[in-house]
Amino acid sequence: DQQVKQNSPSLSVQEGRISILNCDYTNSMFDYFLWYKKYPAEGPTFLISISSIKDKNEDGRFTVFLNKSAKHLSLHIVPSQPGDSAVYFCAAPVNAGGTSYGKLTFGQGTILTVHP
């Protein structure tokens, strides 16, 4: 049961332009979301997160938007740089009995390629 979905396997963007990565979720109990970036041969690196009490969180070039009614979140990267080329995963803690011990559920990932 894929509770977090990234429907775009890949995205290609020109350097300097905006990259928009999308993520949909099905579980209305999710109250926190994270984005990770992964380079080949490395583990995922935490990028930015958002709590369900907010609809936007910004950190430098990265902004995450949350639309709870649509169960949709997006990550905006402005301006995009070639070094941003990586696989991006959205994830959410899976709560069991009101706690979430160590378990994140991940989307399938989107490969972002930023061309110089």
Next chain:
Amino acid sequence: KAGVTQTPRYLIKTRGQQVTLSCSPISGHRSVSWYQQTPGQGLQFLFEYFSETQRNKGNFPGRFSGRQFSNSRSEMNVSTLELGDSALYLCASSLGGSLGAKNIQYFGAGTRLSVL
């Protein structure tokens, strides 16, 4: 502060063998989670340990097991290896509370296991 360290980085085993992977968390982190990443299934949660106790478990067969030591270091063991166990195994550490705004998982570089 040192990050999450996983050893070894690469392993080649044959079917039927067993394997042990090691993970040293970030200093001060008491929770260690393990994930399996494959091209077809993405990132799947295996289990989580905190203070030497398994608190959460994913949907994997009993051939997959783990443990945690008093210094928070963790090991994962896979017995009777199958071809389908070939994957990248990732370890993540966190402070140990419920995952959310104040408790984020940080990942190691992973161990690439190939089963022949």
